[in-house]
Amino acid sequence: MKNRNKQLRVGLVPTRREAFANETTTKQKKAIVDRFRRLAAELDFEMVDIEDINEEGMLMTYRDVEAAYDKLTAAKVDALIFPHCNFGQEEAVGRLAKDMNLPVLIWGPRDGYPNGLEWRPTDSQCGMFATTKLLMHYGVTFSYIENCELESDILREELADFLAAANVVKAFRALRIARISSRPKEFLSVMVNEAELLEKYDIEIVPGEPTVILDRVDRILAEDRDRMEELLKSLTDAGLDISALGENRYPLAAIELALLDFAEDNDCNALSCECWNLFRKKYGVSPCFILGDLNDRGLPAACENDVHAAITSVMAVAAARYKTPSFVADLTIRHPENDNAELLWHCGSFAKALKKEGAKGCVIREGKGFYELEGGPVTVLRFDGNHGEYYMFAGEAKGVDGPVTNGNYLWIETDNWVKWEKKFIFGPYIHHVVGIHGSYSGIIQEACRYLGIRIDLPDMPNQY
Incomplete structure (x- = not known):
C-alpha cells in the first residue's frame, strides 16, 4: 500500500x-x-x-x-x-x-x-x-x-x-488523485494520459462519476445540516464575508463535504474537478472557492480538471513540509507598468489562508472567492508532459503591487519575464501554474532527480 x-x-x-x-x-x-x-x-x-x-x-x-x-x-x-x-x-x-x-x-x-x-x-x-x-x-x-x-x-x-x-x-x-467528472469540452490543454502516468510513475486516477458525486451532495443537503453549518462557520470565523451566497451557502458547503468524503473514502491525497457545468447547472454555485478551501484543509485540489496541476500541488506542499497551502493560477496578463511582472489569477479558487493581511475577502453568490493574496517570495511550478516525456518548470518570483482585479490574484515579479514567457510558449506547458509562498525551486529540482522528471529552470536551454 x-x-x-x-x-x-x-x-x-x-x-x-x-x-x-x-x-x-x-x-x-x-x-x-x-x-x-x-x-x-x-x-x-x-x-x-x-x-x-x-x-x-x-x-x-x-x-x-x-x-x-x-x-x-x-x-x-x-x-x-x-x-x-x-x-x-x-x-x-x-x-x-x-x-x-x-x-x-x-x-x-x-x-x-x-x-x-x-x-x-x-x-x-x-x-x-x-x-x-x-x-x-x-x-x-x-x-x-x-x-x-x-x-x-x-x-x-x-x-x-x-x-x-x-x-x-x-x-x-503515494499519488492517488480523485478526478471529478470530465474535463470541460474546450479544454484540450488539460488532457492527460492516465495509463502513462500509472506506468511511468504509479500515479493512480480515481474517477468520480457525476451521478455518484451529485448523489453525495444531495444526501448531505438532506441529512447533514450540522456538518454544513460547522463548515460555514469556519469560513466566517476566518474573516470571510459569505453573505452574498444567500441560500447558495448550503449547496456550497454540501459540495465541499461531498468532495472531501469522496477523497477520503477512496484514499486519495489530491483532487481535480470539473468546475464549469456539473455543480453550477444543478445548484447555481460553482466549486471555485470550494477547491481553494480544500487546499486550505490539506487536500490539494485543482480546477478545470487539471490532473497535472493536482500533481504539481502535491509536490509543492510537500516541498514546504505542509506548512502552507499552494494555489492553482492562470498566467494571465503582463503588468501594465512593470515589464517583468505578471498576474497570477483565477476566478476564486485560492486558499483563504493566503489572503493578504488586512485585505477584505468575500465569496460571491456564484461561489467564487474575491481577495488578493499575500506577497513575499513565491515559487511557481508546473508539472506537464508531451510525447511521453515529463518536465517540471520551477521558477522563483516575489509578490508586488499591481492593479486591483476580480477573483483571486497576486502580481509577481520575475528576474526576466520574457524568458519565462518563452518557456511556457515553447515548453510542454499551459497557462496553469501552481504557486506556493517560499523558496522551493532547489528542493523541487533535487526531488525531480529521484523521480526521473526533467527539471526545467528559467535559465536552462529548452530541452524539447
Missing part, C-alpha cells in the same frame, strides 16, 4: 570500515547519533537508528545489510542517511541503498587535525568518494552534504533541504 502518512521517517545508518576500529571512530559515531537526534526534534522528522543490528550500531560489513534492511523496512522509513564515521563500508552502503530504493543522503563529519606521524583515525571524506562511485554503479540516486563540522549550520540547513526533497518524493510516490 502507498504510504500517505505526512510524518517523515528517516533511517540513520552510521557506517565505518571494519578494519578502522578505534576509539575516535566510536566517539564520533556517538556524537553523530546525538546530533541527529537533536536535529530530528528541530526539523520535525522521526529518526530510526540501527543501534540493535550489532554491538556497535553501525553498518560495517556486507552481512549487516540484511539486519539493517529488515529493521528499516519494518519501520517504513522514507529516506536514508549514511553518516561516514570513518572511511565507511561502501559495499554495505551500496547494497542497502540499492535494495531500499529511497532518497539517500551521504555525509561525513570533517576529519580532525592529523597527529604528526600517527595514522589518521577516520578519513571520512576519502571514504565518501568511494561510496558515491559505487552508488553510481548501482544506479542509486543520492544527495550529498559537504564534508563539514558536526555542529555546522551547513549540516542543519542542507539536511532541511534534503528532508523536504525526500518529502516530495514520498508524496509523489
